[in-house]
Amino acid sequence: MxxxxxxxxxxxxxxxxxxxxxxxxxxxxxxxxxxxxxxxxxxxxxxxxxxxxxxxxxxxxxxxxxxxxxxxxxxxxxxxxxxxxxxxxxxxxxxxxxxxxxxxxxxxxxxxxxxxxxxxxxxxxxxxxxxxxxxxxxxxxxxxxxxDAKELKRMSWVSLFRPTWQTGYLLSHHTFTSDTTSRSPIHPLGIDLPWTPADADISAAVVISLSAAGKTARAFAYHMFWRNAAKEGPIWFLQISQTPELLESVPRILGTDIPTKAVRYDLVGGSAELIEGLDPKRIVLVDFGGRAGTLAQLIESIKSHSALGEVQTTIIHVGSEQNVYSADEIKGNCQTMQTVGEVQFNTCGVRDAVIE
Incomplete structure (x- = not known):
């Protein structure tokens, strides 16, 4: 064996x-x-x-x-x-x-x-x-x-997506939720830290997904697309990926009313110009493991733009780029997260809070 x-x-x-x-x-x-x-x-x-x-x-x-x-x-x-x-x-x-x-x-x-x-x-x-x-x-x-082959295929998809599908659902429905009358929004860590209805509200926000072609990010996008643009938002959903062509047909297939666009990493620097005319009240960056330097480039693009520099920006860290990191590199990544103000998301913590 x-x-x-x-x-x-x-x-x-x-x-x-x-x-x-x-x-x-x-x-x-x-x-x-x-x-x-x-x-x-x-x-x-x-x-x-x-x-x-x-x-x-x-x-x-x-x-x-x-x-x-x-x-x-x-x-x-x-x-x-x-x-x-x-x-x-x-x-x-x-x-x-x-x-x-x-x-x-x-x-x-x-x-x-x-x-x-x-x-x-x-x-x-x-x-x-x-x-x-x-x-x-x-x-x-x-x-x-x-x-049988059909059942084995179904089990394969369940095995691949069931664990990470929860992340997209919990992030969309319980951390960023417009339904604050029947339940309180939950902090991304799932612990007793301040996370107000204003923090949870993305009805007037632009939401940006980094590493958007990954399966965890796709689960999040799926739940974003089922929101009501007029009531729940976001006003625009930008997906950044090396393979945006894989993402472009999904909104049309689902029939979502959420305005969306997918772009390559090399176009990140122009994201501010894409957002400028939307007049967002807030920008939410969800990092599912974007390529090294992408987040910093995106933040710089937004902060240096005259029309967006003062817009509230929230950064949620879900995952890191899939590399093997040394202990020093992991420490450095944690320090970078603190520097830019990223908030860590913990699927298990939010799930436990929802159940409770």
């Missing part, structure tokens, strides 16, 4: 180590435990984020490195397993969940108690069960054959 491990100090260093499966599985399961074999997992740029935040957000606790791995990969101080979202099939069980049950996502092992609640949510058993499953499972192919 092969295990992919990543260096905790240098995330670009990784290896595949072999674990003796027979030796590993001969150990009996503890009470209230199941053994699960992956059926489908999603690997994307988010997994790099999980590695980068492995220590700060305790992501390395999700799947502790097995002690049975060969040296040096069994050293949990130096090596970790990057978590991934997906589905698995129960092969053994010490619970009421029967072997052959398909499971999604998270669970609440003792090692995961410091993880965010979005990961440690109590698992929900899927309705799909395979009572003849125990006839033998040895390969990915035989696992996949348990699910």
């Amino acid at each position: 092969e295990v992919h491990v990543v260096s905790k100090s240098k995330n670009q260093v990784n290896a595949v180590a072999t674990l003796d499966r027979l030796e590993y599985e001969q150990h009996g399961l503890a009470a209230s435990s199941v053994r699960v074999q992956p059926l489908l997992i999603t690997l994307c740029s988010n997994n790099l984020s999980y590695a980068r935040g492995g220590d700060l957000l305790h992501g390395w606790d999700t799947y502790p490195v097995p002690a049975g791995l060969p040296k040096p990969y069994n050293d949990r101080k130096s090596w970790g397993i990057v978590p991934a979202w997906g589905y698995g099939v129960v092969t053994e069980s010490m619970t009421q969940i029967s072997p052959g049950t398909l499971l999604w996502g998270a669970e609440i092992s003792e090692s995961r108690q410091r993880l965010m609640t979005i990961i440690t949510a109590t698992p929900k058993k899927a309705k799909i069960e395979y009572p003849d499953f125990m006839s033998g499972i040895k390969t990915w192919t035989s696992l996949s054959s348990l699910v």
Whole structure:
């Protein structure tokens, strides 16, 4: 059985180590435990984020490195397993969940108690069960054959988008919301910090999305497009991406009444001229991981423009450019965030606040 491990100090260093499966599985399961074999997992740029935040957000606790791995990969101080979202099939069980049950996502092992609640949510058993499953499972192919192609495709999309789709929904509906009569707007961190109805109001704002072609940004755009331009705003939605052509048809397909435009990174410097005639009362920049220097260039373009320099600007930081960063670079990025006044968004914190 092969295990992919990543260096905790240098995330670009990784290896595949072999674990003796027979030796590993001969150990009996503890009470209230199941053994699960992956059926489908999603690997994307988010997994790099999980590695980068492995220590700060305790992501390395999700799947502790097995002690049975060969040296040096069994050293949990130096090596970790990057978590991934997906589905698995129960092969053994010490619970009421029967072997052959398909499971999604998270669970609440003792090692995961410091993880965010979005990961440690109590698992929900899927309705799909395979009572003849125990006839033998040895390969990915035989696992996949348990699910028809249409269902497997649906599961693939769920695995890819379900975790990040929440970010766009929560940001659009609970942090930037015009419905303040039935619920209070929630601070981007989801904690008890001031976030007034005025902070949440983007009805007269221009909203700018950086790294707009990424899936988290696309989820946010989808929810933006379903707003009522006349009542909820924004008055204009600008998406900045290296591939704006991928975004241009979406508003038309959805039939939104939100005015929108998609532009390339090399046109960021002219954004102020695009915004000038709209007379916005506010500019909201949502950074989903824009290219290095883009945010600073955009801010400079706005602040130096005679008609926009005094317009209130709010900057929400959702993610960083997908690179491997050193500890010093991460520290520098945090200092830059403070300098420009970025407010960090925390999907888990906002989600917890909404539930509460």
